[in-house]
Amino acid sequence: MTSTLDAASAAAPGQTKGIKPVSMSRYDTDFQGFSDDLGASFKRYGFAVIADHGLDEDVIQAAIDDAKAFFALPEEVKRQYHQPGTGGARGLTPFGVEAAKGAAAVDLKEFWHVGRELPEGHPYRKYMRDNLWPTEVPGFKPHFYGMFEALDELGAKILKAIAHYLELGDDYFEDKVQLGNSILRMLHYPPVAAGAAGVRAGAHEDINVITLLLGAEERGLQLKDADGEWLEVAPPPGALVVNIGDMLQRLTNHVLPSTSHRVVNPEPDRASFARYSTPFFLHFNPDFVIETLPSTISEENPDRYAGKSIMAEDFLTERLKEIRLL
Numbered sequence: 001m002t003s004t005l006d007a008a009s010a011a012a013p014g015q016t017k018g019i020k021p022v023s024m025s026r027y028d029t030d031f032q033g034f035s036d037d038l039g040a041s042f043k044r045y046g047f048a049v050i051a052d053h054g055l056d057e058d059v060i061q062a063a064i065d066d067a068k069a070f071f072a073l074p075e076e077v078k079r080q081y082h083q084p085g086t087g088g089a090r091g092l093t094p095f096g097v098e099a100a101k102g103a104a105a106v107d108l109k110e111f112w113h114v115g116r117e118l119p120e121g122h123p124y125r126k127y128m129r130d131n132l133w134p135t136e137v138p139g140f141k142p143h144f145y146g147m148f149e150a151l152d153e154l155g156a157k158i159l160k161a162i163a164h165y166l167e168l169g170d171d172y173f174e175d176k177v178q179l180g181n182s183i184l185r186m187l188h189y190p191p192v193a194a195g196a197a198g199v200r201a202g203a204h205e206d207i208n209v210i211t212l213l214l215g216a217e218e219r220g221l222q223l224k225d226a227d228g229e230w231l232e233v234a235p236p237p238g239a240l241v242v243n244i245g246d247m248l249q250r251l252t253n254h255v256l257p258s259t260s261h262r263v264v265n266p267e268p269d270r271a272s273f274a275r276y277s278t279p280f281f282l283h284f285n286p287d288f289v290i291e292t293l294p295s296t297i298s299e300e301n302p303d304r305y306a307g308k309s310i311m312a313e314d315f316l317t318e319r320l321k322e323i324r325l326l
């Protein structure tokens, strides 16, 4: 049963039932309280909603406008930026390619990926391909790389609060994600005709450490709650949705859960509207070895990955194959 379709329990617009937004303004004034509330939300839902994130709204809007301009280009122009067999790490992944792990149908979406830029000769260049930039949209590079850097910085701050919550030492993640193989994804879900086969994004868990998601105010995002019910994620306008990915779930022996989520098709009144969103998938440095944190192992929660440590890059490669990007 889907609780959103049940009028009695549907979240009012601009509210996320159950998930109480945490204001980023408390980061500087009440770090302990901020990290307690953020950590509690992650532990409970695998998700948190952050209000007052402080990102420059003009930069975000400019980037979204560029994404709209790009996706409106003719299919043959867009396809020039598709690099099949490269994991979809850069440029365009066309409509009808990605599918959720184990799903029979592909998702009803297309997307563009921007990654980290490294200087010539950097040892991590072998893990990170050069970015592609569409010449048809001149502002694309400065706007999206600016957004990448801003989200990378904000993500590091959020991880500091998570480290505090986990009592790891506030800087625990700093040198482990500084040069992470992170990805900014610009997603376009075109209008969905009534009765269309498939779903905008099938149920899945994110692969990475944490995801910072902007643009989820257009309805559709749902998380699978601990009791198996689908719960609408409907943040107030301008808020940031953050969720735990599989890498952090694995590192923390599931103390912080990576929750299944999906994007359902629009109700008839919104069927003619496209949906745009921009998740930032924050990753570990490629050579970071994910090994269960000893502090998360106990009698009640024995090590789920004993003897199974894995390098972040190998974990990523395994998972990209499962979602048909490699």
Ligand SMILES: O=C(O)CCC(=O)C(=O)O
Residues within 6 Å of the ligand: 185, 187, 201, 206, 213, 215, 216, 221, 261, 262, 263, 277, 278, 279
């Ligand atoms: O579009 C959204 O709101 C969520 C997208 C998502 O979950 C993903 O791309 O992993």
Ligand SMILES: [Fe+2]
Residues within 6 Å of the ligand: 204, 205, 206, 261
């Ligand atoms: Fe996701």
